[in-house]
Each structure stands twice: as structure tokens, then as C-alpha cells.
Amino acid sequence: MNATNNNPIIAVKDLTIRFGGHAAVDQVSLEVMPFTLKSIIGPNGAGKTTFFNLLSGQYKPTGGKVFLKGKDITNLSAPMRCRLGLGRSFQLTNIFPLLTVLENVRLAIQARKGYGFNFWRHYLHFSACEDEAYQILKEVLLDEKWLYPANLLTHGEQRKLEMAILMALKPEILFLDEPTAGMSQEEVPAILEILERIKSMGDKTILLVEHKMDMIMNLSDSIAVLQDGRLIADSDPETIYRSKEVQEAYLGGGAKRE
Amino acid sequence: MNDAVLKADNLQTYIGHHHILQGISFEARADAVTVLIGRNGAGKSTTLKTLMGLLPPSEGVIVYNGMNIQGKRPYEIARMGIGYVPEDMGIFADLTVEENFKVAKLKEDEATAGRLDRILELFGALGKFWHAPAGNLSGGQKQMLAIGRAMVNNISLLLIDEPSKGLAPIIVEALIEAINQIKEECVVVLVEQNFYMASAVGDYFHILDDGRIVHSGRMEALVDDEELKSRYLGISKSKS
Amino acid sequence: AEPIKIGIIQGLSGPLEIYGKAEVTGFKMGLEYFTKGTNQINGRDVTLVIEDTQLQAARAKMLLTKLYSDDKVDLAIGPTSSGVALAVLPVARDFKKILIVEPAVADSITGKDWNRYVFRTGRNSSQDAISNAAAVAKPGVSIACIGQDYAFGRDGIAAYKEAAEKLGAKIVHEEYCDPKGTDFVAPIQRIIEAMKDLPEPKFVWVIWAGKGGPIPQLISAGLDKYGIEITSGGNVLAALKMMKPLDGMQGATYYYYENPKNPVNDWLVEEHFKRFGDPPDFFTCGGFAAAGAVVKAITAAGSTDTEKLIAAMEGMEFMTPKGTMKFRKEDHQALQTMFAFKLKVDPDVEWAIPVLTRELTMDETAPPIANKK
Amino acid sequence: MLRREQRKKRYYSIGFVLPCLVLALFVLIPFLGPSYKTLDLALKIIIFASLVASFDIMLGYTGILSFGHGMFFGIGAYCVAFLNGKYGDPTYFHLFLGLLLAVAVACVLALIVSLISLRVKAIFFAMITLALAELTIVLANKLSHFTGGEDGISISLPGIFSAAFSPGSFLGLDISGRVITYYFILLACLGLFALMLRFTHSPLGRVLQAIRDNTDRAEALGYKTFYFQTLSIVLGCTVAAMTGGLYAMWVGYVNPESTLEVMAIMLNVLLMVIIGGMGTLYGGIVGAAFLLITQTFLPDLQKLAIDLFPNASLLHTILERWLLLFGILFILVVIFFPKGVVGSAREFIARARGEAFFSS
Amino acid sequence: MTETILKRWDNELVIAGIAVLLLLPLFGMPPKTYLTLTIAGLAMGMLLFLVASGVSIILGLMDVLNFAHGALFAWGAYVGFSTFKLLEKWVQADSVLLNFGAFAAAIICAMTVVAVLGMVLERVIVRRVYGNHLFQILITFGATIVLVEMIRVIWGPNDDVMSVPLTFQGNWDVFDVIIDRYRIICILIGALVFGAVQLILKKTKLGLIVRAGVENRDMVQAMGHNIFLLFTGVFAVGAGLAALGGLAMSIFSLQVYPDMGSTYLLFAFIVVIIGGLGSVTGSLVGALIVGLSYNYVAYLVPWAAAGVNIIIMIIILLIRPKGLFTAGK
Numbered sequence A: 001m002n003a004t005n006n007n008p009i010i011a012v013k014d015l016t017i018r019f020g021g022h023a024a025v026d027q028v029s030l031e032v033m034p035f036t037l038k039s040i041i042g043p044n045g046a047g048k049t050t051f052f053n054l055l056s057g058q059y060k061p062t063g064g065k066v067f068l069k070g071k072d073i074t075n076l077s078a079p080m081r082c083r084l085g086l087g088r089s090f091q092l093t094n095i096f097p098l099l100t101v102l103e104n105v106r107l108a109i110q111a112r113k114g115y116g117f118n119f120w121r122h123y124l125h126f127s128a129c130e131d132e133a134y135q136i137l138k139e140v141l142l143d144e145k146w147l148y149p150a151n152l153l154t155h156g157e158q159r160k161l162e163m164a165i166l167m168a169l170k171p172e173i174l175f176l177d178e179p180t181a182g183m184s185q186e187e188v189p190a191i192l193e194i195l196e197r198i199k200s201m202g203d204k205t206i207l208l209v210e211h212k213m214d215m216i217m218n219l220s221d222s223i224a225v226l227q228d229g230r231l232i233a234d235s236d237p238e239t240i241y242r243s244k245e246v247q248e249a250y251l252g253g254g255a256k257r258e
Numbered sequence B: 001m002n003d004a005v006l007k008a009d010n011l012q013t014y015i016g017h018h019h020i021l022q023g024i025s026f027e028a029r030a031d032a033v034t035v036l037i038g039r040n041g042a043g044k045s046t047t048l049k050t051l052m053g054l055l056p057p058s059e060g061v062i063v064y065n066g067m068n069i070q071g072k073r074p075y076e077i078a079r080m081g082i083g084y085v086p087e088d089m090g091i092f093a094d095l096t097v098e099e100n101f102k103v104a105k106l107k108e109d110e111a112t113a114g115r116l117d118r119i120l121e122l123f124g125a126l127g128k129f130w131h132a133p134a135g136n137l138s139g140g141q142k143q144m145l146a147i148g149r150a151m152v153n154n155i156s157l158l159l160i161d162e163p164s165k166g167l168a169p170i171i172v173e174a175l176i177e178a179i180n181q182i183k184e185e186c187v188v189v190l191v192e193q194n195f196y197m198a199s200a201v202g203d204y205f206h207i208l209d210d211g212r213i214v215h216s217g218r219m220e221a222l223v224d225d226e227e228l229k230s231r232y233l234g235i236s237k238s239k240s
Numbered sequence C: 001a002e003p004i005k006i007g008i009i010q011g012l013s014g015p016l017e018i019y020g021k022a023e024v025t026g027f028k029m030g031l032e033y034f035t036k037g038t039n040q041i042n043g044r045d046v047t048l049v050i051e052d053t054q055l056q057a058a059r060a061k062m063l064l065t066k067l068y069s070d071d072k073v074d075l076a077i078g079p080t081s082s083g084v085a086l087a088v089l090p091v092a093r094d095f096k097k098i099l100i101v102e103p104a105v106a107d108s109i110t111g112k113d114w115n116r117y118v119f120r121t122g123r124n125s126s127q128d129a130i131s132n133a134a135a136v137a138k139p140g141v142s143i144a145c146i147g148q149d150y151a152f153g154r155d156g157i158a159a160y161k162e163a164a165e166k167l168g169a170k171i172v173h174e175e176y177c178d179p180k181g182t183d184f185v186a187p188i189q190r191i192i193e194a195m196k197d198l199p200e201p202k203f204v205w206v207i208w209a210g211k212g213g214p215i216p217q218l219i220s221a222g223l224d225k226y227g228i229e230i231t232s233g234g235n236v237l238a239a240l241k242m243m244k245p246l247d248g249m250q251g252a253t254y255y256y257y258e259n260p261k262n263p264v265n266d267w268l269v270e271e272h273f274k275r276f277g278d279p280p281d282f283f284t285c286g287g288f289a290a291a292g293a294v295v296k297a298i299t300a301a302g303s304t305d306t307e308k309l310i311a312a313m314e315g316m317e318f319m320t321p322k323g324t325m326k327f328r329k330e331d332h333q334a335l336q337t338m339f340a341f342k343l344k345v346d347p348d349v350e351w352a353i354p355v356l357t358r359e360l361t362m363d364e365t366a367p368p369i370a371n372k373k
Numbered sequence D: 001m002l003r004r005e006q007r008k009k010r011y012y013s014i015g016f017v018l019p020c021l022v023l024a025l026f027v028l029i030p031f032l033g034p035s036y037k038t039l040d041l042a043l044k045i046i047i048f049a050s051l052v053a054s055f056d057i058m059l060g061y062t063g064i065l066s067f068g069h070g071m072f073f074g075i076g077a078y079c080v081a082f083l084n085g086k087y088g089d090p091t092y093f094h095l096f097l098g099l100l101l102a103v104a105v106a107c108v109l110a111l112i113v114s115l116i117s118l119r120v121k122a123i124f125f126a127m128i129t130l131a132l133a134e135l136t137i138v139l140a141n142k143l144s145h146f147t148g149g150e151d152g153i154s155i156s157l158p159g160i161f162s163a164a165f166s167p168g169s170f171l172g173l174d175i176s177g178r179v180i181t182y183y184f185i186l187l188a189c190l191g192l193f194a195l196m197l198r199f200t201h202s203p204l205g206r207v208l209q210a211i212r213d214n215t216d217r218a219e220a221l222g223y224k225t226f227y228f229q230t231l232s233i234v235l236g237c238t239v240a241a242m243t244g245g246l247y248a249m250w251v252g253y254v255n256p257e258s259t260l261e262v263m264a265i266m267l268n269v270l271l272m273v274i275i276g277g278m279g280t281l282y283g284g285i286v287g288a289a290f291l292l293i294t295q296t297f298l299p300d301l302q303k304l305a306i307d308l309f310p311n312a313s314l315l316h317t318i319l320e321r322w323l324l325l326f327g328i329l330f331i332l333v334v335i336f337f338p339k340g341v342v343g344s345a346r347e348f349i350a351r352a353r354g355e356a357f358f359s360s
Numbered sequence E: 001m002t003e004t005i006l007k008r009w010d011n012e013l014v015i016a017g018i019a020v021l022l023l024l025p026l027f028g029m030p031p032k033t034y035l036t037l038t039i040a041g042l043a044m045g046m047l048l049f050l051v052a053s054g055v056s057i058i059l060g061l062m063d064v065l066n067f068a069h070g071a072l073f074a075w076g077a078y079v080g081f082s083t084f085k086l087l088e089k090w091v092q093a094d095s096v097l098l099n100f101g102a103f104a105a106a107i108i109c110a111m112t113v114v115a116v117l118g119m120v121l122e123r124v125i126v127r128r129v130y131g132n133h134l135f136q137i138l139i140t141f142g143a144t145i146v147l148v149e150m151i152r153v154i155w156g157p158n159d160d161v162m163s164v165p166l167t168f169q170g171n172w173d174v175f176d177v178i179i180d181r182y183r184i185i186c187i188l189i190g191a192l193v194f195g196a197v198q199l200i201l202k203k204t205k206l207g208l209i210v211r212a213g214v215e216n217r218d219m220v221q222a223m224g225h226n227i228f229l230l231f232t233g234v235f236a237v238g239a240g241l242a243a244l245g246g247l248a249m250s251i252f253s254l255q256v257y258p259d260m261g262s263t264y265l266l267f268a269f270i271v272v273i274i275g276g277l278g279s280v281t282g283s284l285v286g287a288l289i290v291g292l293s294y295n296y297v298a299y300l301v302p303w304a305a306a307g308v309n310i311i312i313m314i315i316i317l318l319i320r321p322k323g324l325f326t327a328g329k
């Protein structure tokens, strides 16, 4: 790989958040090397989504720090972090329900290009935006439904749209929270392919939360395991897969499947 | 006992102006798990909603335990002992986990309490967040709550929409176990994308495509039928 | 000959609709009476164009413009509420046509917002206040005033104060309350504290426009314990019903059907009972008076030309159910008799009866002239 | 490419021709309708259409329900009234200054309102804005030395706008100050409308729609929603103040009851938005026209009935209570036109063209 | 769990803070006046609570903004008015028993008639606009117009005087503090209603089901609850409470008039908003705050009285954007 840089692109130190008395993320320290794909796994409620929320700025931590390329971003707001290149998808579908599919994606591109505050020109004049949005929809196999309001999509399609919005943001770092949950078996490969392609371009860093072990094993450069908010392992896929602790806490018999 | 407990015949359902279900007919037998599979947008969820009375079909008959329940209101159907887990989980986010269960419980008796204990054993996390607002649960925990809620009553038919999504493998295993247990007492109709789970619990399958059933049979047959799997489910051997 | 056209704008729907409707009834009856049933003035038929302001200033303004420009009415009468009246005054000026304001009461209509096309048959709030003062004020009397905290209340109390002090009474306390208030305990407490140690006779004068008002709570606050009496203006019959617990209260009123003794009123009361089964009220009388003014003015001017009418009307005396009224030359306000009363409760009558104690003459109740800047 | 052409075509066909026709109608009305009632009605439709559109920017496009909108309308009216009634003379300069003042005050006030109110959400926002509006009414009544209290302020207009001005006639139409004021206001509202159209059809407008739909998601895309919401409020309120100023010019009188009575104005505006269709801007015209026309002519129905059926006394009693009919109409409209006339029409056209779905 | 405890604490802190604030005026007036004002304010607060309780329940449980509350309120007053008219003898009688008989009859008639009206309203129009505040505002406002006009048709457009049983008039003079009898009755009724509503919400799962139904109607139905019936029921109860409020208020102010509801509607909403949606306790506290602070301010700084409710509401919302109490959230 062309990783010229050996400093971690994201580093978190003793990151903690408490909701009332409960520590959803507890003293997690972790580094992500640039241009790699790191998976985060763990039982339900382990704190994966919360961890993402902390990185993308949806939540403010109770303690600890987040660094992006060595810079402390702990106190930046979500939109600011988004502009710095942190993009995320949501575990539970989070789209603009009444806008068309195309518009959903176009808005993301517009946000990236930063002319949200432009109010002098008709939005259709920014045609490059629309073309690009359409292109992305093609990639995630949603181009036929570009004129549908997003709330009329089925569950699986909404997941794909979520993915498309993220791709439109072209973030340097992608956080993917269970991108394939609810997607039909037939379509998972398409998403996998997208991920693989993004990965092979070699200029993106990806953090992935998934429960589909085969997918994780195929894609990941490294895997971190969370349990009860704590980081219990962080290593290469093989080691994790063999680790007894992980087997017991997370995989159960499911590891044997397919 | 191999009678059809639930029988759907020629269901036609419209949503707005869209003809979504275009003649769905199938049966669900006692002691068995019937799995509906198919690609996104095939109409699986719509089928369950139609059965539940949430989307009244414009045509067709639904017979349950020898009674025509087509046209009945959802709450009447539910009171006949039918549990339902929707794909968006239908959590009451402002209510606590406890209150979610309270709303779900139709009776307060010992049997219900026993079932609740079993559910909490199966999904340990729920007990831990008993008094927390359900909206704060993690994705998987919500899914657990949705399933648990549906099973707390004495039901004889369970309609579940994609229960395994978002659940950790170890929980999926437990869920498979649980479904295999309850199918003794209760008919299960399952919509599932996770073929592993579908094949582990399913006895019969129906493949939906474009609002129609295009293939039905016993699950074992499907597991071995590579052609069918790759045609409708996009599962090719090399990918395993 | 071509008919005389008269426009009427009143609030015929909404909260004040009975007032507006009574005005219209009164005007029609007045027209009938003063034209002796012919419905003709100077041999010309009279047609009415009646419009509903819905109590909206903008709508009223449109309607009056419409009446003057589209319907070409010779003069117009109305409207019900003061806000609406103030809005439409300039229309009369712009079209150089007469507007007889009836029954809106704001002083500024014949005060700072007046123009020479505006006449008013209705009383203004100063007249009310002055006559109320005349009813109780004399040397040795202490009075507290309570009214709404906005211009109507403040102006009313100011006029009252001036009149009362002129008559030798002392205003010891002024209380302005929240115009929309429902709980008057606090103001009443303040009044009690201001007055409890004063020698009798002592009064609290209530001036309140619109619904509600502090009277019921004044009654139940035990003012009698401190020897404080309530005094207030008379009101429409519906409001007099609420004054039943105020047996013996003194005040002054614009109209009560049993008080004025003259043939016009006798006819009005009799006919009204005959036709509607109930007595005429404030606003029936008001409409009737306006009709009196119109008939007399057109007859005297001999035409409906505005200038001639103005010339005829300035200083004109005309008959109304309240007796003779007179348009004052300077501000076109009709000077009129008011009626001091003492309430009497009769179990067979639904409302408290304001028994006449004294007629206050038009000069006695004449308000100050306020239209010179 | 293809789909963009499609969109453009749609934009130019119905979205263009129809408004032009409506505009032409409004231009011709002084020539068509000889009566003042018609002129007044047309003008009120124009003003309220602009007011409704400005409200729509906040409600339909940004998803902010504010009950304070009527307050801005009133404040605009008062600004003009101050400078052309109480504290100024009827000169063009004062008129211009009054309108400018309306804009300036509205801008500042809208900024303050968004700063304090945007902290609270949804119904709470609605209530807090309503509270602020009620407070202005209380103040307007209280500070009667400054505002004229409930007696209000009468306005006189300069030169060519004044009612007395009448230079002659043109094509059979008496040119009077009224007519000139009519055209002036029409022109001003046209400008406001153009501004709002440009605004909503710009990328910024699109972001507003996104915020309406899902505020959190917009935030996660990198839009600082607070700024966008503030901007939308400021624009909406400023336009409202402008329309208020124009309204004051036309009516020539302001008082708290008629120009500030927030609930009454707001309910009318809300209903107009709904009838016309939320998030359509043009809907304002339809909504305003519908509501004002019914309100103007429903009371006349009784007179008509008395003329036509002099003996049907039951009918008379019913029609006398025209508000009852109005209320029923009100309910029916909300039930049967949830998307409004313009919204429903757009959907219908889209379906007729065989497009599966359509969105604004 | 600590969280819930913290929340509890939170609410107690709120109450303590309010109590301190309400004691402050004691330094600005004679104690006797303070007592008079406080008792009157409490009664006014209870009256406002009665007026607001219907709004509170309908908004808190069903998330419906019922602008027709004012009209239902007026209907309650008018039905009570007619009942008193019918039972004129009882009303005029110099017997506490008969007086209360008339009062009870008026309450029962007003509440039943208006509850039925509420049911019709829910069935015919409100049902169509669940989940959409905007449409709720509009449609219930349309209903208001219709209901108020119906009052004008049935009872005529005039104001009327409420003839009130003698027992409820007059006052007690307790150590020089004058206490209005009717105000004490209001306090009692308010407390009673509060208790009953609390009991129903706390001891049954009705409240839970309705709240769940607001979030996801389909799901509650799929759990075997006839949510529409429940909604109708809750709406009817809310309407009934509106009627009670209307009756109580009209006896207090001794008058009825067709659009009397609009005067109190804003109050009701202010009270509910201050208290926090869904919390009946909140509404009670909100109502008491409004009732008391109005009196104190009106005594100490009369010119500020007109805006005091509004300013209180704004301040409270700025400090606690969701109102004082947030039920179960």
C-alpha cells in the first residue's frame, strides 16, 4: 500500500462517555493508521455506535481526547468535523425522508463543495452536482428510483441511500455503522464491492462496524473489539478470530457459519 | 399435525396507487417455521403488514385457525394471539424498557411473568436497562426489545420481520435457539435476509419477487439448490 | 326623485354583533318615526346600504370607501368599535362626505383625530365620565378609581377626576389594571389599603369596557366592611343583570328605556316591545338618535350636498329618545342629557333597575373641546 | 442531461406561464373591476400572498412554526405609520425611510428572536414566539404615548399616493392616488416574490428543505443548521415586515387590534398556507385569494338569499351565521386539501404525465 | 438508575426554587395582604389548572394541540348555565344541600354533554390529523368557529349572567383576612381533579398505552390495544375537563358569553407549556405559579401585571427548554 505516513490519522485517548451512571464508552485508547480499514466489533450495546458518535462529534465525551492527524478535535462540533473529512453513516436509517433520492445525495455533494449559503443562483445551475449525484446512485444501484421521495424506499434501499450519501461526502475517513443490515443477500456483494474499491484506491481510511463476520474477515486490516464500553482487543483479523475471549463474548457458534 | 394454521389466499395489497402485493398465497403450518425471502422491495414486509391487518388487502382471504381474519382490525387480530415484530422495530422511544413491556403485556398472570423471565434470560441486556428510555438503547438492544415484546404474550402465531439484523452473532445463535424452541407452541412466519439464520430455523420457504411468490418448498431443498439461490437470492457458492 | 342613499357600517358579526344589530334596528325604527312612516325625506325615498365590518379596521375602511365611491351614498353611519372608527375617519375626509359616528366612544374621534366631515350622535367617554362624576361627587367625598390600563381607561379616569374635583370631591387613588385581567384581588387590596382609614362617604368608581371587570370581585371582597361603596356607569341590559348584587349603587347612564320621558322614547319603547318583545337598549337608542339627526339635517339643508349639510348640522338641535341633542359647532359632538341613577333590585325583573335620580343636562355633561391641536 | 432537461421544461412550462397569467390579471384589475371592493380585494390578496409566502419560507421550507410572524407584519406596519403619521410628514423621503426602517427593525428583531428562541424546539418554539408577539401587543397598548395605544395611528401618504391625487384618466380608468398606490404595492410585492423565489430555488433553499426534513442529518452532512435557520427566519420576517409596511400604506391606519392581533392574523395566514400548499410559495396566492374572497363574500350570501328566496327563513337564519359556514369550510379544506391546491395540482400533473412520483 | 434519582432530585429542586421565589414578595407587603393575595392566587391557580388540565391531558398523552378547548370550555359554561336555569329553585334555595345539588347537576350535565361533543370532534375531525401539529391547530380552530357559532344559535349572541347558588357567594372573614367562599371551593375541586387524574395515570397503564400510541399507532394496535377507542376516550375526558373548567370559571366571573373560551385558551397553553408536556403535576405547578405571581406582581408593580405570565413563560422556557417537568422522559 502507498501509506507514506506512519502516524495514525485518528487517535483517541482515554475516551469516555457516561450516560448517567453508565459508561457507554470507557477509557478507550485506540489508533487508526491512514488508508487502512479497521473494523470494530462487539456485542450489542458494547458502545460501537456511541464510539462513532464521539468521533463524528454527535456526542461530547465526558473524558478523553480525539486527535485527527495529530490535531486535537475534541471540542469541534459535528459540522466542523464533517468539513475536516470525517463522514459517517448511521446504524438506524437517517435520511431526508420527504426529499427525493437524488436530492438526498445532491445535498451531500453540495455540502462538500461548500456552497450551501449561495442564494443567488438557481440550484439547477449547479449541474455538475446533479450529475455526480446520479452517478453515485448508479453505483449503489438506486438510479432507477432517483425521483422517489426517500421515505417510499424499502428498508434495504434506504440503507443503500445512506451509503450513497456518505460516498457523496467523499470524506477522507468513513465511519460505516452496519451498512448492510437489512440489505438483501443479493445486494451485499455490491456494497462489499464498493468498499473494496474504495479501499483499493488507497486514499481513504475506513472504520467499519458490522456483525457479518465473513465480511469483516475479508475486508479488515485490523479489528478492534469493544465490550461493555471497554476495548478488549485490537489486533489483526486472524488473532482476533482465534482469541478465546472474542469467541465467547461475541461470536458464539456464529463463527462457524458459511 | 400438518394442518395449515394460517392460510393466505391471493392477497392483493395497494399502497396508495401502487399495486404492491399481486396475489400472494401461502400457508404456514403448525410446528414449523415458514420463511419469506426475496430481494429488497419484493414485498415481504408488506405481506406481514397485510397479515397483521395494518394494510388491508383489496382482495384475498386470510384464514387463521379456521377463521377468516381478513378485514379485521389490527388489535382484534393481535388479541387472537398473534405477535408481530416490524422491520423498523416499532420501539416506543419515550417509554422505558419496562413500560414498553407493560404496553405489550395483555395479561398480568404467572405465565406471562414466566415468559418475561425467559425473555430477559435470552436478552440479558434488556434487564440491565430496565428503567432506561428505550430510545437510548443500542441498535441491537432495540431489536431485542422488539422481539421480546412480541413474545411476552401467550401467542400462537409470530410474525417477525428480519429479526437478526443488527444482532451480534452470539445473540443470533441464541435467537435461533429460541425460535426453534417456541415453534413447538407457536407458528412462526419469518422474513429473513440472513440466509444462515433462515436456513437454521426455517422448515418451509417462499421466495417473493415483485409482489408474487415465485418459489416455495422445504428449506432443505433450498439449501441444496444452488441455482435457485443464485437466481433469487444472489447467493453464489464462491462467496461463502 | 332620486333616492337618498345612506350607508351603515357596523360590526354585525363577531363579539359585538348584538350592538351592531341593535344599531341597525334603532336606525330603521328612527327613520320610520321621523319620516312618519313614509320613508321619505324632502320627497325622496331613503335606501339603506348596510355592511358588516366584522370589527376589522381594514375591512371597515374598504367598506366605507366602497360605500362612498361605488354605492355613492350621501352619508354614512357607524361604526361599532372605536378602533374601527378611528381607522375610517380619514375616508370621510378624503371623499368629503359626512360620517356620523355612532356608537363608537373614543374621545379622539371628536378630538385629535377629528375632521370636519365627522359628526357623532353617540356619547364620548368623557361625557360618560363627567356624568358619572356628577352622580356622586360633592365636597367631602373620597373616591378611588379603577379602570383598564390603556388609553380608554386612563382618559376616562382623567376626565372623571377633573369633573369630580371640580365638584369638590377628592380622588384618593387611581388603579389601572391589566385590561385582560381576570383576578382583581391585588388592585382591590391596594384600594382598600388606600381608603380604609378615610372618613365616609367613600366610593370606588369602576370604568370598564368589554367583558369581565372587577365588579363581582369588588362585591365579594367585603368593601362594605370598610364602608366603601361602588359606583359605576350604567350599561346595556345584559350587563345590568350582573349588577343585581349592587342594590343601591349610584352612577350615571347613557340610556335606560324607562328613564327619558318624552314622546319619542314612548313610541320607541312601545313599538320595540310590540315588535321584538323586549325593551330597547343603549344601541337601539343610538341608532334611533342617528336617524333623528339625519332626517332633521337633510330636511333643513334641503339637499344632500355635503357642505350644505355641514352648515345645517353645526349647532343643530334634534330630537332623540333621550330628549334633545345638539351638535356642538366646534367639534360636532352631540351634547346630550345623561341620567343619574340609583340601582333598585326587583326580584321580578331580570336586571338591576337604574332608577332615575336626576337628569344631567347637556351642558352639565358637555365634554371639553379637544379637537384644536 | 435528460432528467435535467425534463426538470427545466417543467420549470418553464407551468411554473412560468401560470404565474404570468395571474400577474397579468392583477395588472388589469383596476381596468376590469370598476368597484373599489374588487380593487381592495385584489390588493389584499397580493399583500397576503406575499405575507403567506414569507411565512412559507419558514414553515414550508425550513419547518419552523412561528406564531410571531404576525408580529413582524404589525411592526412593519407601525414603522411606516410612525414615519408617515405620528412622527413624520407625508413625504416620499419619509415613506421610503419608513419602509427601510421596517426592514432594519425586522432584521434586528428577527435575529434576536432566533437567538433566544431557536434553543427550544417545535411547539415550544411556536409558543415562545407567540409569547413574544403577545408581549408586543401589551407594549403597544401600554406605551400609548409612543404608539398611540389602542387608538392607533392614521397615516397620510405623500403626493401621488394620497387619496386626493387625481391627475385624470387613462384608458377609461380614473387614475387616482388609490390606483397608483395599488400599482406601487403590486410592484413591490412582485419584487419580494422574486426575491423569495430566488432564495428558495437556490442551493441555500434546498438546504432549508433538508433541515425541515431531518435537522440532525443536515447537521451531520456538515451544514450548521442554526445559521441556516436564522437566515430563513430573518428573510421571512423581513419580508413580512415589508408587507406589513405596504399594508399600512394601503389601509392608512394601524392599531394593535387590527395590525398586531397575532392569533387572528396568524390563523388566517396558516390557513392560507395550507390551502395553497406548504412549501410551494405560489400557494400563497391561491390561499390568500380563496380565504379573502370567501371572507368578503360569504356575508353577502345572506343578502343574496333574501333577494332570491324571500320566504326561506330557515335559510336566512343559517346564512346569518355565515361564520358557521366558514368554519365548516375551514375544516373541509384542511381535511381534503392536506397538500394544498398547488401541491395537489402539481401531484396531479406529475401523475398525469406518467411520472411515478414527484416532490417539490 | 442514578439518572432517575437525579431526575427526581431535579424536580424537587424546581419546586424548592419556586417556593423560595413565591415567598419573596412577603418582604414587599403587609403579611395580611400577602395572605389574602396568596389564598386568592392559589384559588386562581387551581381554576387555571382546571382550565388547563384538559389541554394538558390531550397534549401530553395524545400530542394533539386542541385549540377547540376554548370552545368546549364555553360549551361547558353554557350547559352549566342552562342547568342552573332549569334548577332555578335549587339555585335560589337557601339550603346548602340543594345548592350543592344544583352545582353537582351542573357539573355532571356540562361534563357529559361536552364529553360527547369531544367524542364527536375526535371521531369526525381530529382523528384525521394525528401527528401533525399544524393541521391540528387549524382543524381545531375551524371546530372552534363552528362550536362558538352553535352557541350563538342555541343560546343567542348575548352575554348572560350566571346565576350562582347563594352558598358559593360571599366570603368568610377569618381574622381580618377576607376569604372568598367560591375560591375555597375551587381549590378543593382542583385538588380533587388533580388527584383523580394522577391516580388514573399512575395506577393504570392507560397513560402508557396512549403515549405509546402517539409514537407508533400501528405498533400499539398490533399489540392488541384498540388505540382509536382509547384516543376517543382520552379526548372525551379532556373535553369533559374543559367543560368543568368552563363551568368553574363562569361561576367565578359570573358570566357566560359565546367566545369566552378564547380569553382563557392562551392561559391554558401557557400553563401547560410552563409545566412541561405530558406532566399533569407540571400543569398544576404552572397554574399555581401563574395564579400566584400574577397577584403578587399586580400588587407590587401593577403596570407589569399584563405581561407577567408571558414573561414567566419565556424565562422558564429559556432556562428549561422543555418546561419545568418532563414526564417520564
Ligand SMILES: Nc1ncnc2c1ncn2[C@@H]1O[C@H](COP(=O)(O)OP(=O)(O)OP(=O)(O)O)[C@@H](O)[C@H]1O
Residues within 6 Å of the ligand: A019, A023, A024, A042, A043, A044, A045, A046, A047, A048, A049, A050, A051, A091, B129, B136, B137, B138, B139, B140, B141, B166, B168
Ligand atoms: N443517549 C444515550 N443515553 C443513555 N444511554 C445510552 C445512550 N446512547 C447509548 N446508550 C447506551 O450505551 C450503550 C452503548 O450503546 P451503542 O449504541 O454504542 O452500542 P453498539 O455497540 O452500537 O450496539 P449495537 O451493536 O447493538 O448497535 C448501550 O448500552 C446503550 O443503552
Ligand SMILES: Nc1ncnc2c1ncn2[C@@H]1O[C@H](COP(=O)(O)OP(=O)(O)OP(=O)(O)O)[C@@H](O)[C@H]1O
Residues within 6 Å of the ligand: A151, A152, A153, A154, A155, A156, A157, A182, A184, B015, B016, B018, B020, B038, B039, B040, B041, B042, B043, B044, B045, B046, B047, B087
Ligand atoms: N408507503 C409506500 N408507498 C408506495 N410504495 C411503497 C410504500 N411502502 C413500500 N412501497 C413499495 O412496496 C414494495 C414492497 O415493499 P416491502 O417493504 O414489502 O419490501 P421488502 O420485501 O420488505 O423489502 P426490504 O427487504 O428492503 O425490507 C417496494 O417496492 C416499495 O417501494
Ligand SMILES: [Mg+2]
Residues within 6 Å of the ligand: A048, A049, A050, A091, A177, B138, B139, B140
Ligand atoms: Mg450500534
Ligand SMILES: [Mg+2]
Residues within 6 Å of the ligand: A154, A155, B044, B045, B046, B087, B161
Ligand atoms: Mg422489509
